[in-house]
Each structure stands twice: as structure tokens, then as C-alpha cells.
Amino acid sequence: MSIPFLDLKKGYEELRDEIHEAMYKSLDRGWYIGGEDVDCFESEFSRYVDADNCIGVANGLDALRLALAAMEVGVGDEVIVPTHTFIATWLAVSHAGATVVPVEPDEKTFNIDPLKIVSAITPRTKVIIPVHLYGQPADLDPILEIGKMYGIFILEDAAQAHGASYKGRRIGGHGDAVAWSFYPGKNLGALGDGGAITTNNAALAEKIRLLRNYGSSKKYHHELIGFNSRLDPLQAAVLSVKLRHLDEWNNRRKAIAQTYLTALSKSEYILPTLVEGSDSSWHLFVVRSKARDLLQTKLREKGVETLIHYPVPPHQQQAYSTLGWERGRLSISEKMADEILSLPIGPHQTMLQTEQVIMALSM
16 A cells, blocks of 8 residues: 555545635635635634734745844844754745854754754844744743843744644744744645734734735835735635644644654654643654665655655755855754655544554564
């Protein structure tokens, strides 16, 4: 039996009737930019994550970019980012004209190491971006304390953390702002691109609302140099449907993750470790192996599809070659890139398939 990494079609099939009904209602309203569906989803999602405001935007990268713009990040500013993350975290900073300041991860959690952040702070540091990578919450308490101590914004990248929680509270309102992606493969995924920003800061929220709409609150009157980045109402309608099922689907992921953790506890693989008091959304289940490439080949031959998140760290990408970060300088993220392998996990993966993955890993 072939085991896909993630079966998105089955998710659509499970909710087909609900999705079709929501989309047809949206189309019948005849409002194709903004409108009731976007307002409804923003309200529902802000309640879900316990944040005062949710602002829908076009995608996850724009969520980061607009949040940075609202924080007035620009040329001459520095933004602290993890070295182990998807490149979008870095790109948003570069698009703002600011300088990325990489900080290595904690090897156990994959997330930015709070103990390494203070030494990276300079008088030009404007923002710290902790990423809740793979659905595992970053250790926010010390990061928030650093932000408060130094007067630095905390912008969380929660593109993979829909439904995750930290210290009993869902990710979505701990920092000054939280950026979300609704890319189809996310735990809460649209049928195309989509994103949002949640925040408890009313001033930031109002500014982001202006920025996403050409810097305008009144048609043809523009207070800011803005962008065109708005959540599509059809995608908002779909997301409202999927939000109602998010906790159930996350629980299915959690059951698979727990099965992996139990079965592989005595294996040679390095397994994910959660920060104490946190609850992962298990967007990905990532193991580490010194023989990663051979392991991936073996699993492929046994019909198990795996992926590597992410094979090339941002500082080694051609896009950032001018920064001069030679190999070996950021050794932890480089080692991770050589060893990480993401196993199949998703809300429509059966326990039989999970057991077959485990069997293939054990052979």
C-alpha cells in the first residue's frame, strides 16, 4: 500500500457538502472582495485563538510583511529570526528593507533558542520573530520577557500552529501580533492561498486593516502607502467550514503523533520534544537521522512518502548569498537540514497506514 505524505483530497471529500453550500451562499451574495464571509471568518477565528482582532490577508508571507509594516520596520532596523524556518520568515524582513539577524534553534524543539536571543540584540533591533515550527509552540514566556525588557515587538509566525497552545492558552495572542498562513496543506487550509494576522493591539490592528487595502479606509482616500492583500471571500467561506472541524482533525493528528512517539521511543531516531506546558498542532512529525537520505530512500521503496522541511537553511540560499554566512557558522541549523525527515501525518491517515510507516522504519 502506498502511503501519501498528506492526502488533501480526502479532507475535501469529507467536507464536500458543507464546503459547496458555503461557497454557493458566498457566490449568491454577489460580494467578491471583502464582505460578510470575510467578516464572519475574522470574527470566528479571533474568538478561536482568543485574540481581540483578526485581519484577513492574501497569504502568510503578506501577514508577516504587513505586520512588520504596521510596526514601522524599515531600512536600518534589525529583526531577529530563527535560522531553522521556512524562508518566508526571512523574506518578510527583507521586503521591509530591514536586516535579518539569525539566531540558532534549540536542538530538542527545533524552535528559536531563547537563551541565544539576548546576545543578538543591538540598539537597532526592532522585532523578534519566534516561529512555532512544525506546530510546536516556541518557548514564549522568556521571549516575551525579553521583548518587554528591551522594548522590542514580538511577532509570532504561526503559519504551522493552528490550534496549538502554550501554557493553557491557544497560540494567537501572546505576542504583539501573530501571522498565519492558510495554504492548503496547513492544519487550517484554504482551497488556495490565504492568510491572517491576529493581535490584541487595537492600534496595530487598525493600521494593518489600512495597509492591506491600499492604505485606505475610505475609497479613493489613502492615509498610508499600502498594499493590495485581502483574504478572498470564497476562501473565507471555506475556512469557516474547516474551522469547525479543526480541533477534531488536530486530535487525529495528535493520535498519530503519539503512536509514532511510543513506537519509536527506543529507536535510533531523534524524536520531537515539546516545550513543557505546550500542546502541538502536529502540523508535521519530524525525526532526525544521521543517515537521512538512505532512510528516505528506504521508505520510498516501501511506498512511504516523506518530505524534508527544510533541506537548505535560509542563510545558504542563493537569495541570501550576499550576507556571507559561510557554511559552519550556523552549524545547528545546518546539521538539522542534513538530518531532518518529515513522516506522513494528517487527519485522514489511518492507523493501519501509521503502523505500516512504523514497520517500514523498523525494518
